[in-house]
Amino acid sequence: MDELLLLLGLLIAHVLGDFFMHPKSWIDDRLVHHHRSTKLRWHALVHSLLTWVVLFSWDWAFGWGPTFWQPIWLALLVGISHYLIDLAKSFCAPYARYFLLDQCLHLIVLIAVTMQLSPHLPWLALLWSWLWDPVHLVIVLAYLLIMRPSSVLIALLLRKWAININEGSLPNAGHAIGVLERTLILTFVIMGQFSGVGFLIAAKSVFRFGDLTRQKDRRLTEYVMLGTLLSVTISLFLGLTALKISRTLSGMSGA
Template sequence: MITVLLKLLLAHFLGDFVFQPYKWVESKEQIGTKSKYFWFHIGIHFLLLFLVTSFKVSLIPVVLSIGISHLIIDLIKIKLKNRFSQIHLFFVDQALHLLVILTAIGVYFNIDWTNLLQIQDKWLIIILAFVLLTYVSGVIMKVVLSKWDLNHFEGEALDKAGWYIGVIERLFIFGFVF
């Protein structure tokens, strides 16, 4: 069932980082559940969860529990946006999503957690590492650096250049280590 865990993690990171444009994040933060992008985001999560589990009927409770909890966690994050810093909310939000995935897997499957890195899961681990190194780490760095005013550098090109340079650097490091 480690394969299912890795697939669910991949679906989460794709849904929260790869298939959620910044425009959607801004819209969700400004108008919350009234934003059509909030509901697109939740729909994409459900779709990805169903896709990675190959629409298996036995996994429907896992998909529903993760998808519904994602909706609830995001709703709570929106409600708390004015009470806590965006940095704290971001990390708590991600930690809760990951905890839900691990809990759902633990409840529905008897997993031997010591065999997390089995050989047959090698490609899923590589794909997950790729997503984490490219999209997830870039967003994490943006959130962490958001407390400093970096707006005195003008132009979209500079923002994109830094993003791509960071992604390429992390991919090189990953490639050399691998």
């Protein structure tokens, strides 16, 4: 549990350094000057200092460090890794996938630092065994299927009706809305909160079909209704299937 508290402290220091102590002018300077950016060096230094505060406090409270210098070189390691990761990110387009990759790499570094300080992490072993449980893998598979594969299937099923449909909406907005909608429905089904599914569909109907009625385009209305019903049907099918398989596997393991 002490190691988990250490990791949480490092995560808090990371969030403070990356979001609360990272002015936009520093980000702009990094994007323009890359490795020549002095602001990027300052940003890495801030992370080193925040990490050192957490590590030194931990050493003072729990006395895990074999030497006085261990918090210093580990803090420098975090700062250097942060510099290199953010430098690579400065060459990437401002897309969400690069932001998530950036944060995942920082998280890996912080976990590695925690493991360096405590090679025996029972909570990490528990997390690993939890992830490799067949019940949880079924749920992970359901979430993966509900995203890209379901979008491809719906697009193929609606292909013959999509001709001459020009809604004039944001690019890829329909795809993003559909993925979020299916993810929420799957989550509600797995949690057994079917009332949440009804509330989500009702809320979408109020906002979506009100606009369609004002447009007085029957083809577009029918196309959107088909897409929504397909999305809901696939989500409910995958959710109920995952729920059934999970309960069966849980019963087999408990027997």
